[in-house]
Amino acid sequence: MEFINFFIDLFSDYTTRIIGIGTALLGIVSGVLGAYATLKKQSLLGDAVAHAALPGIAIAFLITGTKNPIIFFAGAALSGWLATLWIMGITRNTRIKTDTALGMILAVFFGIGLVLLTYIQKLPNANQAGLETFLFGQAATLLKSDVIAMGIIGFGTIVIIILLWKEFKLFTFDPQFAKSLGYNTRFLDILLTSLIVLAIVLGLQAVGVVLMSAMLIAPAAAARQWTDRLDRMVILSAAFGALSGLTGTAISSYGANISTGPTIILSSVSIVIFSFLFAPGRGLVAKFLMREKNRRNLALNKVISEMYEICSSHDSPTHQHSVAILKTLPGFSYRMIRQLKEKDLVEVDSEKQWHMTAKGIKAAKQIKDLGGAE
């Protein structure tokens, strides 16, 4: 409860509330689209688009001379989109691979953006202050109007995702099949990529060019560990995105002198690490336990089938043996015989003589039918 009260106290401040709502919205939108980006193996596209947005912002300012967020948004989206098209063109038309195209376009566009920004800074009488917030992001500069704009764009994006749910799902997992069913995959590809570009550009003001890619990848990478279903993954990813937005804002406003971008990223990376470790099924801990259990079962199986073999060489499978004889079985240990006893596979009588139960014989026969202890 105290923790919740702490949150309520924290967000009772107007500015913090605006920033919190803004970053949570951002988390939802980038979480939803990040799910598709990671599934389509386009995780690093976010990084490239974020960097490539910079010249668009600078050119938008050079042309209009104003710092209208909508115009910046349009400029950033346009140049991010052009960069994406060029990356796709390079990989399609030459032997250059995706990673090279991404890295090169990212850095070259960023360089152009930097040239333009430094050029703008030297212009006389230019009202240029604040352009560099896009580099590293400054959630503190989010205004109510920005958050409303983010809300509208985010809502529109999610409506499109819901309307084209089936199409996007099919296209993400099996584009060839989608094409063979007559869907316009080229259109779907461009639409989905454009939505991803929008989500990235939306987040630039808050978390900046450098960290935006993690905003896209982290919630999706975490959500992927908990489920194999797309609908659950998208919802979880959105929830993780929102959670890291809120937590990041809370930590940043609580601890003085830390900007919001890095705290949001570290929050979402913490969720990823937690998911990597503890997600049921896929998580590392679950996998480790599963491996241990398999190993133990294999050892038990081996002992019980060995025991069955030596018992069968006697008159009846329930023939009794002393521990001294059982000790000679490969893989035998006292712990193991106790476990076999707990599972009612073997029994011990008053003279400390061990023999197999009916259940144990059945199990051993099954193992034998399956092709031995291996």
Place this chain on the structure above:
Amino acid sequence: MMTGIQIEIQVIAILVAVSCALPGVFLVLRKMAMISDAISHAILPGIVVGFLITNSISSPLLIFLAAITGVVTVAIVELISKTNLVKEDAAIGLVFPMLFSIGVILISKNTGNMHIDTDTVLLGELAFAPFNRFVVSGIDLGPTGAWVMGAILLLNLVFIAVFFKELKLSTFDVGLAASLGFMPGVLHYALMSIVSITTVGAFDSVGAILVVALMIAPAATAYLITDDLKLMLIYAAIIAMFSAIAGYWMAKLMDASIAGSMAFMCGFVFLLVYLFAPVRGLLSVYNRRKRQKSEFAQMTLLIHIHNHSGENDDIEERRASHLKKHFLWDELFIKKIVRQALSAGLLTEKQELLSLTEKGDQFIDAANALFTSKHHPGFEALRKEFIIFSD
């Protein structure tokens, strides 16, 4: 007339650009370009910690610590991708923002005793490089940056020269390299160390992000020009040098960031090569596709005429007006293909009736020999002999 400072800046720019371009060739060929992006961002915490300890931006200890962070980044990325929980690109995209965030927070928690900020690390400023002098017992030996980058360039040159064979083999055939005992894993980490050291040395002058441009763009450009690894290294170095000098003057003209202009020049050279490279440029690819289309169409036409000549003579099938129905080509295309075949002397036309010439018959024989034998030794020779494929 260039001033001393201008010359010094250009010398440093060239040293940085060439130092980056050489290991970049191997990154591009090994499909690891984005690793350099990850390293360049992830060195931030290493630089911050190094700076807090040494209080100097170009001390060897700082370079060492930051380079180690770079190599650790690669190791973490590989560790995560090995778990198969996420794909490698997602692992890259998770690790470097995390380390970068830690670096940013370290900086903001230590603002009192830090003289660097994220701008310095990400963007660099080449124009300030000459002000940091390397002075030994009162004698000014030039800018420190030039000495640092010169040493790194030398290191890179020696590394590539000494391990050229090993690098080449492990780049193109990891399996063979491993089976011959070349230890591609060790070489991989050696290369990653080289990339990290180069990045750390270069960030001061050009910034961490533009290091990526200097590493990847010249190498990618060279990759479009040549198939020879040695030539690729040489071309990449030349492109890097050109971009450094042209970038400097462009920046001077616009009074803008030198590093940004160098990156722009790298991109501009790439664009030119991308469009106009002799074999792999868009223009040659487009022309080749167009030529191949008409070559293929002429071959199809000749074989069609051949099939309906001689024993299976069928006049109707050989009428030019019939071709549209048979091939479903549009009329303009048919006219073009027929005209080309006529002017090459492979066909004759009498009252709309197409027949093979003697040369056309020879072509069919040669083509049959080509298609029925498993090898295609003489396709180019065939093309040259019959020269049907001119526009």
